[in-house]
Amino acid sequence: MSTFSDFRLDHRLEKAVQVAGYEKPTPIQKRTIPIILKGKDLIGTAQTGTGKTAAFVLPLLHSLMNRPNGHHKTRALIIAPTRELAEQTNNEIRKLSKFCNIRSVTVYGGVGMDAQERGLRKGVEVVVACPGRLIDHIERGTADLSRIEILVLDEADRMLDMGFLPSIKTILKHLPVNRQTMLFSATIPDAMSQLTYVMKQPERIDIDLKAPAKTVAHALYPCPQHLKTSLLLTLLDGPDTTSVLVFTRTRRRADRLAQQIDRKGFKVTALHSDKTQNQRQRSLDDFRRGHYDILVATDIAARGLDIADVTHVINYDVPDTADTYIHRIGRTGRAEREGDAMTLVTDEDSLVVRDIERSLGTHIERRALNQFDYTKPAPAMTSVTKRPPQQSFRPRRGGHSRAARR
Numbered sequence: 001m002s003t004f005s006d007f008r009l010d011h012r013l014e015k016a017v018q019v020a021g022y023e024k025p026t027p028i029q030k031r032t033i034p035i036i037l038k039g040k041d042l043i044g045t046a047q048t049g050t051g052k053t054a055a056f057v058l059p060l061l062h063s064l065m066n067r068p069n070g071h072h073k074t075r076a077l078i079i080a081p082t083r084e085l086a087e088q089t090n091n092e093i094r095k096l097s098k099f100c101n102i103r104s105v106t107v108y109g110g111v112g113m114d115a116q117e118r119g120l121r122k123g124v125e126v127v128v129a130c131p132g133r134l135i136d137h138i139e140r141g142t143a144d145l146s147r148i149e150i151l152v153l154d155e156a157d158r159m160l161d162m163g164f165l166p167s168i169k170t171i172l173k174h175l176p177v178n179r180q181t182m183l184f185s186a187t188i189p190d191a192m193s194q195l196t197y198v199m200k201q202p203e204r205i206d207i208d209l210k211a212p213a214k215t216v217a218h219a220l221y222p223c224p225q226h227l228k229t230s231l232l233l234t235l236l237d238g239p240d241t242t243s244v245l246v247f248t249r250t251r252r253r254a255d256r257l258a259q260q261i262d263r264k265g266f267k268v269t270a271l272h273s274d275k276t277q278n279q280r281q282r283s284l285d286d287f288r289r290g291h292y293d294i295l296v297a298t299d300i301a302a303r304g305l306d307i308a309d310v311t312h313v314i315n316y317d318v319p320d321t322a323d324t325y326i327h328r329i330g331r332t333g334r335a336e337r338e339g340d341a342m343t344l345v346t347d348e349d350s351l352v353v354r355d356i357e358r359s360l361g362t363h364i365e366r367r368a369l370n371q372f373d374y375t376k377p378a379p380a381m382t383s384v385t386k387r388p389p390q391q392s393f394r395p396r397r398g399g400h401s402r403a404a405r406r
């Protein structure tokens with residue numbers, strides 16, 4: 001299966017793949033598309049950025065077209081943890097169903113019910129939904145799931161983390177038992193058995209369970225806590241930083257950091273869950289269009305986002321876990337493009353750094369910037385203790401041109 005035509009997909013889908021500019025299938029597409037086309041259940045472990053969405057959307061659309069039922073009834077349901085992921089998945093569906101007579105709609109909270117209700121009543125074959133709002137529609141009688149043929153649970157580990165298990169179980173009660181079910185997840189924790197037990201002899205596909213996209217260059221930038229912001233601003237001044245995603249641990253920090261970056265004259269916006277859905281979508285669209293060079297985000301807001309051509313992911317705050325690290329940097333080096341993942345680390349972060357290295361199965365290079373003054377003391381009146389640049393990481397001195405980072 002080295003070309004898309006090997007899958008023998010409907011010619012309208014092949015045409016859409018060409019128009020999308022996908023030249024050859026990615027590894028997950030090569031392995032999952034034939035299984036899904038056979039109608040089998042599937043558990044796939046794959047991070048976002050691997051072409052995972054098209055891996056299930058293409059065979060899903062093919063199956064719907066292959067078994068036409070003449071009515072615009074909801075026949076496929078994709079459940080996603082966040083609104084952004086739902087929108088992104090629907091965009092991929094729109095892109096790939098461009099030449100087919102298949103309609104889709106997104107359903108999630110934080111926006112009015114009416115437009116979604118109209119969409120559902122009009123009759124759509126594919127619904128991409130977040131669990132809570134879908135239940136609202138089921139209760140109102142606007143979503144009829146009695147004819148679902150295909151169910152996809154996307155980012156299932158995230159849905160468990162977010163406490164969606166009871167909602168998903170409620171939704172499952174409204175679906176026909178006779179259906180094809182697919183589950184995608186970055187990891188498969190034990191608790192996942194509470195979802196997978198409904199599947200029928202699922203095939204299991206593992207794509208790079210732990211290793212992030214191979215094209216990402218990783219580096220750690222050790223520095224004292226009080227110098228993190230100025231080190232970040234220096235990194236942002238580096239070459240090719242045209243589309244940078246910066247992660248912070250908290251919403252407040254995301255806003256404050258975006259203001260500080262803005263004051264330095266960069267084009268920056270922030271994305272976090274305190275913002276309204278419209279604000280979030282606008283930030284995201286404007287960043288995608290290149291209106292902003294920098295997007296400062298928290299984990300929840302950025303989970304699973306597909307932002308093409310991110311040149312760098314910078315972890316201003318170290319992620320809490322190795323899994324979160326892998327999710328964050330899934331935003332760069334996507335679909336075989338190159339990207340850089342930089343992480344600012346302080347002494348306090350050494351445990352989680354060790355965890356990340358163990359997960360990746362590799363040592364991450366420590367770097368220091370030649371032109372940066374690591375000895376600058378903490379400003380008076382702050383609670384941060386003065387400290388020389390911490391030594392435990394023994395940063396290697398060097399430039400920070402792209403070449404030097406490799």
Ligand code: AMP
Pocket residue numbers: 021022023024025026029047048049050051052053054092306308334335
């Ligand atoms: P995903 O992992 O689904 O978030 O996809 C990541 C990005 O890769 C999206 O922008 C897709 O449009 C793109 N993509 C999916 N399949 C391919 C492919 N075969 N070749 C190139 N890009 C792809």
